[in-house]
Amino acid sequence: MSVIMSSPPIIPLLLSGGAGTRLWPLSRQTKPKQFLALGSDYSLFQDTLRRCTGRLFDHRPIVVCSAAHRFLVAKDLEALNLSADILLEPMARDSCAAMVAGALRAVTRHPDALVLTLAADHRIPDTAAFQAAVGAALADAEAGYFITFGVTPRHPATGYGYILPGPPLREGGSFKVESFREKPDQAKARAFLREGYLWNSGNFMFHAQTFLDEVKALAPAVLKAVQEAMEAAATDQGFIRLDAGSFERAPRISVDYAIMEKTARAAVYPVTYDWSDIGSWETVWGILPQDDRGNASEGRAVIIDGQNNLVHSEDQLTALVGVDDLIVVATRDAVLVSRKGQAEQIKPLVQTLKDQGYPEADADIEYYRPWGHSDLIDQGEGYKARRVSVAPGGVIALQKHQHRAEHWVGVAGEAEDTIKGLTRHIAVNQSLYVPAGAWHELANRGRTPLILIEIQTGSELAVEDVIRHP
Amino acid sequence: MSVIMSSPPIIPLLLSGGAGTRLWPLSRQTKPKQFLALGSDYSLFQDTLRRCTGRLFDHRPIVVCSAAHRFLVAKDLEALNLSADILLEPMARDSCAAMVAGALRAVTRHPDALVLTLAADHRIPDTAAFQAAVGAALADAEAGYFITFGVTPRHPATGYGYILPGPPLREGGSFKVESFREKPDQAKARAFLREGYLWNSGNFMFHAQTFLDEVKALAPAVLKAVQEAMEAAATDQGFIRLDAGSFERAPRISVDYAIMEKTARAAVYPVTYDWSDIGSWETVWGILPQDDRGNASEGRAVIIDGQNNLVHSEDQLTALVGVDDLIVVATRDAVLVSRKGQAEQIKPLVQTLKDQGYPEADADIEYYRPWGHSDLIDQGEGYKARRVSVAPGGVIALQKHQHRAEHWVGVAGEAEDTIKGLTRHIAVNQSLYVPAGAWHELANRGRTPLILIEIQTGSELAVEDVIRHP
Numbered sequence: 008m009s010v011i012m013s014s015p016p017i018i019p020l021l022l023s024g025g026a027g028t029r030l031w032p033l034s035r036q037t038k039p040k041q042f043l044a045l046g047s048d049y050s051l052f053q054d055t056l057r058r059c060t061g062r063l064f065d066h067r068p069i070v071v072c073s074a075a076h077r078f079l080v081a082k083d084l085e086a087l088n089l090s091a092d093i094l095l096e097p098m099a100r101d102s103c104a105a106m107v108a109g110a111l112r113a114v115t116r117h118p119d120a121l122v123l124t125l126a127a128d129h130r131i132p133d134t135a136a137f138q139a140a141v142g143a144a145l146a147d148a149e150a151g152y153f154i155t156f157g158v159t160p161r162h163p164a165t166g167y168g169y170i171l172p173g174p175p176l177r178e179g180g181s182f183k184v185e186s187f188r189e190k191p192d193q194a195k196a197r198a199f200l201r202e203g204y205l206w207n208s209g210n211f212m213f214h215a216q217t218f219l220d221e222v223k224a225l226a227p228a229v230l231k232a233v234q235e236a237m238e239a240a241a242t243d244q245g246f247i248r249l250d251a252g253s254f255e256r257a258p259r260i261s262v263d264y265a266i267m268e269k270t271a272r273a274a275v276y277p278v279t280y281d282w283s284d285i286g287s288w289e290t291v292w293g294i295l296p297q298d299d300r301g302n303a304s305e306g307r308a309v310i311i312d313g314q315n316n317l318v319h320s321e322d323q324l325t326a327l328v329g330v331d332d333l334i335v336v337a338t339r340d341a342v343l344v345s346r347k348g349q350a351e352q353i354k355p356l357v358q359t360l361k362d363q364g365y366p367e368a369d370a371d372i373e374y375y376r377p378w379g380h381s382d383l384i385d386q387g388e389g390y391k392a393r394r395v396s397v398a399p400g401g402v403i404a405l406q407k408h409q410h411r412a413e414h415w416v417g418v419a420g421e422a423e424d425t426i427k428g429l430t431r432h433i434a435v436n437q438s439l440y441v442p443a444g445a446w447h448e449l450a451n452r453g454r455t456p457l458i459l460i461e462i463q464t465g466s467e468l469a470v471e472d473v474i475r476h477p
Numbered sequence: 478m479s480v481i482m483s484s485p486p487i488i489p490l491l492l493s494g495g496a497g498t499r500l501w502p503l504s505r506q507t508k509p510k511q512f513l514a515l516g517s518d519y520s521l522f523q524d525t526l527r528r529c530t531g532r533l534f535d536h537r538p539i540v541v542c543s544a545a546h547r548f549l550v551a552k553d554l555e556a557l558n559l560s561a562d563i564l565l566e567p568m569a570r571d572s573c574a575a576m577v578a579g580a581l582r583a584v585t586r587h588p589d590a591l592v593l594t595l596a597a598d599h600r601i602p603d604t605a606a607f608q609a610a611v612g613a614a615l616a617d618a619e620a621g622y623f624i625t626f627g628v629t630p631r632h633p634a635t636g637y638g639y640i641l642p643g644p645p646l647r648e649g650g651s652f653k654v655e656s657f658r659e660k661p662d663q664a665k666a667r668a669f670l671r672e673g674y675l676w677n678s679g680n681f682m683f684h685a686q687t688f689l690d691e692v693k694a695l696a697p698a699v700l701k702a703v704q705e706a707m708e709a710a711a712t713d714q715g716f717i718r719l720d721a722g723s724f725e726r727a728p729r730i731s732v733d734y735a736i737m738e739k740t741a742r743a744a745v746y747p748v749t750y751d752w753s754d755i756g757s758w759e760t761v762w763g764i765l766p767q768d769d770r771g772n773a774s775e776g777r778a779v780i781i782d783g784q785n786n787l788v789h790s791e792d793q794l795t796a797l798v799g800v801d802d803l804i805v806v807a808t809r810d811a812v813l814v815s816r817k818g819q820a821e822q823i824k825p826l827v828q829t830l831k832d833q834g835y836p837e838a839d840a841d842i843e844y845y846r847p848w849g850h851s852d853l854i855d856q857g858e859g860y861k862a863r864r865v866s867v868a869p870g871g872v873i874a875l876q877k878h879q880h881r882a883e884h885w886v887g888v889a890g891e892a893e894d895t896i897k898g899l900t901r902h903i904a905v906n907q908s909l910y911v912p913a914g915a916w917h918e919l920a921n922r923g924r925t926p927l928i929l930i931e932i933q934t935g936s937e938l939a940v941e942d943v944i945r946h947p
Contacts, residue, residue, distance in 0.1 A: 016924075032794075041753050051567075097728050254520070272665065293813075294518075307835070309826075309829065309830060309833070309835075311822065311825075311829065312822065320812070322810075323807075323808075323809070323810050323811050323812050323837075324502075324810065324811045324812070324830070324835050324837040325811070325812040325813075325814070326812070326813050326814070326826055326830065327503075327809070327814045327815070328813070328814070328815040328816070328822050328823065328826050329815055329816045329818075329819035329822055330814055330815065332805065333800070333814065335812070335814050337793075337807070337812045338793075338795065339793070340792075340793050341794045341795070341796070342790070342793050342794070342795040342796070342805070342807045342812060343795075343796050343798070344795070344796070344797045344798070344799040344800055344803065344805050344814055345797070345799055345800065346799045348799075348801050349782075349798050349799035352781065352782065352798050352799055353798065355781075356779075356781055356796055356798055358777060359779065360782065360794070362798065363779070365777070365779075365794050367793075367794040384854050384855040384862060384890075385854040385855070385862075385864055385930070387888065387889070387928065388889065389888060389905065390888035390889070390905075390930075392854060392855075392862065392864075392930050394855055394857075394862075396851050412906050414886040414908050416884040416886075416932040416934075418857065418859060418860035418932065418934055419857070419858065419859065419860070419935075434883075434934075435859065435860075435934055436882050436934040438884050438908060438910065440908065442516055458857065460855070460860075460862050460930070460932050462886040462930050463886065464886075464887075464888055464905055464906040465906075
């Protein structure tokens with residue numbers, strides 16, 4: 008225990024990089040899996056953060072995410088009353104570059120920082136077991152090993168990579184890695200289980216500077232590009248925006264290929280806790296409570312004469328009659344009906360939808376901003392209607408739209424609105440008009456969310472038609 | 478041919494009485510099957526009307542429908558530029574009472590009227606064959622027979638009643654009915670096919686006064702109640718509203734039980750045309766065009782690696798992956814996933830949903846009024862948002878709401894609005910406010926539909942909160 012107490016706290020480094028097609032239509036490019044709440048009151052991102060609280064951990068995590076998801080990240084952090092260093096990737100460059108960015112940030116905070124790198128979209132329900140494993144492997148990370156957490160397999164999964172442990176580093180600690188193995192076929196997976204392989208959970212713990220030194224030796228181009236991107240980074244609304252021109256030059260390579268499979272410092276700490284990357288709707292079915300016929304449902308769902316189904320219904324009433332083993336996911340703008348065992352078909356489906364020009368392939372009807380969020384509720388020729396929710400303290404900063412006018416009607420809460428320099432109050436049952444071209448700013452100075460219905464009219468209604476005041 | 482030319486024209490009598498649960502969630506109590514367009518640009522009700530045009534038919538049909546559906550009927554007629562006598566039933570009293578009401582109306586128009594009674598929710602794609610059969614059976618109806626159209630069975634259906642033809646009335650005409658048989662089981666249905674039974678399509682042709690005379694003899698209580706209900710009927714916005722107190726006393730009995738199975742005048746004209754009562758989603762699948770894997774779809778649907786599915790998607794993008802033989806129906810507020818062969822489970826499903834208090838069991842998010850229609854697009858604590866479409870010439874007559882205020886924003890077309898006696902113009906990108914308790918009237922005097930987004934706020938938002946000016 009004295010070892011733990013004398014160490015610098017571990018900085019959680021959350022990698023929020025998933026593209027999020029495998030849980031379509033709930034996950035979209037604009038809202039990947041880590042931001043979904045699946046059988047929990049919290050999103051996977053939030054549950055990952057919640058797993059890293061307590062005396063082992065630095066209270067300020069580092070998050071590396073796509074610039075497109077910054078407001079989702081900010082919202083999820085704020086709801087937990089947490090602050091973080093949020094590093095925005097201008098484009099995806101795989102896990103090695105993301106981890107280097109996080110590690111560089113960590114060493115600026117403490118030259119001897121230890122970092123616990125976590126995928127933001129995994130599920131580990133037993134927090135105590137997780138924290139015990141981190142605590143037990145800590146000394147090995149301090150000794151300069153790059154620790155992976157190897158999960159005892161519960162079935163011959165073909166969707167995960169595997170690790171074979173070698174000799175122990177010490178009594179009760181981690182093991183040298185004998186070998187890393189890619190996702191196997193069914194037969195090979197069964198052999199792996201017999202031979203004592205572990206699932207590679209893709210979560211790592213290491214001494215940040217030691218890791219960076221190893222990247223310098225094994226993947227110098229990654230280090231150089233990310234270092235330059237960090238040096239030229241801009242701070243924007245509290246986010247750290249990596250420089251695009253530099254970051255772009257980082258080779259696209261995973262940390263497994265670039266470092267872990269080459270370094271002599273790879274170690275694995277075996278864990279037996281329940282872990283999943285929730286890589287399919289079938290997995291979601293597995294983690295949700297099931298009725299006595301094996302049906303799991305979220306939202307308003309009625310199942311008659313059917314078994315082993317998963318229903319996730321966001322808004323509609325969804326009824327299943329006389330069907331078994333189905334995955335049914337209904338969102339406001341898209342519905343998926345699939346069969347269990349077809350998980351690998353969802354990714355190509357989304358690609359097909361994209362190729363056929365369906366906007367629902369990528370985009371969600373909801374979007375997140377620093378001030379709150381907005382949902383599309385209706386649209387037609389020449390107009391869009393949105394439900395706009397502005398959080399307490401939220402400010403839609405001074406802006407104007409070239410092509411659209413906006414009518415606002417308050418339906419909950421209140422706010423102050425300044426249009427063309429004139430400040431007015433908007434509350435329930437009050438309306439305001441924002442002509443095209445008019446500078447306007449809206450601030451919710453109350454303690455409850457403001458909700459207004461916004462009706463946009465005009466010849467062009469793109470979300471991008473916003474000119475912000477310099 | 479001379480017989481046809483000298484006859485009074487046949488008055489089409491459309492019975493629009495279905496409750497419409499079998500095609501849930503597309504059909505609802507508020508919008509039963511006859512008002513749906515299934516594989517056609519027209520609703521079944523409209524296609525039934527369109528089948529009865531030409532020189533055989535009186536140009537003004539009679540429609541007997543539920544008072545609740547009067548605006549749907551009016552809208553569908555208007556879209557075809559047709560006028561009709563619309564008789565509103567205050568409650569359902571089965572087919573004998575409805576047919577008596579229609580026949581009574583017919584004889585006031587012509588004492589020798591012939592009536593062709595048609596279910597408003599059947600499908601007969603071959604109009605020429607249908608009209609040829611009507612023409613061929615006409616002389617038998619004039620001779621005092623009650624003609625049913627007996628369809629040559631294409632398969633041993635268990636969902637239809639059957640008729641056994643007896644001796645012919647004349648060469649090339651109808652046959653005496655040997656016997657009527659109720660819906661059989663599978664074995665009996667197969668026997669019926671071998672024995673020359675026909676499907677009872679539930680459509681009739683008769684001389685109206687002869688029919689009424691027979692009702693007087695065989696079901697006098699029905700005649701008396703309906704006669705009184707017609708005599709005490711009120712005219713309301715062009716609808717004929719049967720008197721509820723009298724109509725209520727009509728025994729609930731079908732015309733088959735009350736008259737056809739007892740009368741000596743029953744005759745059957747055999748037809749070979751394609752006919753269906755579209756009693757299930759499986760039937761809808763059968764009538765829609767199918768791709769080379771047997772999939773039929775309406776709306777935005779994508780099917781990957783699946784066969785023999787039906788997808789009907791109203792609004793959402795609906796994707797099926799790796800599933801076969803499914804019925805998937807997605808509407809804005811409810812989704813059904815069922816398996817073919819489960820048709821008989823849909824009715825109990827709707828009852829279950831009703832018992833569990835789901836409003837989607839009965840009610841649609843759309844409602845119809847003489848001036849146009851309205852769709853619910855969003856709702857929350859203390860507010861509702863609706864898209865309101867007012868047809869050219871449509872007037873929302875002087876009214877007020879006690880508990881709700883309304884904000885209107887024009888998004889298409891234009892109208893004149895009078896609020897508290899003051900008339901203003903509303904057009905695209907203009908808004909109006911209607912305070913609670915304010916008398917207001919809206920008139921679309923233009924040539925294009927007015928569309929406005931209405932945001933209602935208040936403590937009570939029931940559709941029923943309307944006080945109309947006396």
